[in-house]
Amino acid sequence: MIIAGALAIPALLGGGLWLMLRQMHATPETPPFTMAAPGPEQAELREKQYLESGWETEARDVLTRFLAADSPAGKAAYSIRGGELLGEMQAFYGDSPIDDSDTPAAAFSVFRLTLEDRKRGIFMMSYDLPPSFEMGEFFGPIVPLRVQYHLEDQGMLLEELSRTSNFVTEPIRVQALFKRTPDGLRVDWETYAQTKYRRMRDFIELPEAGRKATFRVIISETVPQNRAVPAGHRVYLVADPAHRSEDSVRVNVPVDTDTGRALSILNWRGTNGGRATARTATVELRWSEDEIPQIELSRFICWEFLGVGGEAIKTGTAAVEGSADDGP
Numbered sequence: 001m002i003i004a005g006a007l008a009i010p011a012l013l014g015g016g017l018w019l020m021l022r023q024m025h026a027t028p029e030t031p032p033f034t035m036a037a038p039g040p041e042q043a044e045l046r047e048k049q050y051l052e053s054g055w056e057t058e059a060r061d062v063l064t065r066f067l068a069a070d071s072p073a074g075k076a077a078y079s080i081r082g083g084e085l086l087g088e089m090q091a092f093y094g095d096s097p098i099d100d101s102d103t104p105a106a107a108f109s110v111f112r113l114t115l116e117d118r119k120r121g122i123f124m125m126s127y128d129l130p131p132s133f134e135m136g137e138f139f140g141p142i143v144p145l146r147v148q149y150h151l152e153d154q155g156m157l158l159e160e161l162s163r164t165s166n167f168v169t170e171p172i173r174v175q176a177l178f179k180r181t182p183d184g185l186r187v188d189w190e191t192y193a194q195t196k197y198r199r200m201r202d203f204i205e206l207p208e209a210g211r212k213a214t215f216r217v218i219i220s221e222t223v224p225q226n227r228a229v230p231a232g233h234r235v236y237l238v239a240d241p242a243h244r245s246e247d248s249v250r251v252n253v254p255v256d257t258d259t260g261r262a263l264s265i266l267n268w269r270g271t272n273g274g275r276a277t278a279r280t281a282t283v284e285l286r287w288s289e290d291e292i293p294q295i296e297l298s299r300f301i302c303w304e305f306l307g308v309g310g311e312a313i314k315t316g317t318a319a320v321e322g323s324a325d326d327g328p
Helices: 002-025 040-068 072-076 082-093 115-119 155-161 189-197 199-205 258-266
Strands: 109-111 122-129 172-181 184-187 212-221 233-239 248-254 278-287 295-303
Touching (some): 040 115, 040 122, 040 172, 040 184, 072 082, 082 189, 115 122, 189 199, 199 212, 233 258, 248 258, 258 295
Antiparallel strands (some): 109 122, 172 184, 212 233, 212 278, 233 248, 278 295
16 A cells, blocks of 8 residues: 555656646637727728728729729619619610720829818719820811912812811810719719710700700809890809810809899809809700790709709709809
8 A cells, every 4th residue: 555655646746747837838728809899080090091092992993893884774883873863874875885995994083172072972083185186087188389379268178178177086074073872982974974975065056946954064154245135134154064165155044033043152243342253063954945046044953063962952942052162
């Protein structure tokens, strides 16, 4: 018994030593990782970074997908109020596949709106291709010496053939506005289509009694041109936002109407120290039913662009609040 007890003691000591060494070299158990919710300061910092430049990556990705879509339904998926506008898109594009390869997303540049607009979730990119000569199509007619030395007039045919505008491509200017939504950034298709395809120019240049259409415009009071202004009216210049100098029209607006009262904040003619100001708006233009149709501003819809920064006002509301030079 004494010998057995003596033999057991070293065994117990050895086992205890082994357990102690194992615990010393054991890897401590790592608690499960849980990501702490971002604090107010982190969220504020991320939002500031997004408004400054973070939105650009998302906008370019959405624009790439929007431009790559070759059907109205595909474009509607990345558009503001896409479901509501799908019918209009289908009527505009028709049944043919849509090809937007002439305005690739990579060629759009950032247009920095005001911080106030960005805080409201409104961002913008633009595409600007200046006019250029089509040298392969260029043809210089042979001008007789008598015409070169101004001894004879060049004539209508020679004058027409010599126009450089015959060999110059049109500029392409496109505005892509984005609105922040619960589903991410979405493109304003109405502004995109109007500026790219110059829908306002087509409307202005093709008179058709009773025809009407809605446009995003830059509007300001201006001076009359070529004809007297009826009593009780003021003259406004309505212009496409991307083609202000080319696609524009003067309209006479009665002062004592909802539209006249809404536009009164732009009035500067006849005021002390007044200066011309401009503002973005969404309006409806209409060709009158007269024997010689005239363009009318038939309806003032809202300040800014409808669905982007503005909401349609109710009939009978003057909508004169706010200041000029607003963003979209």
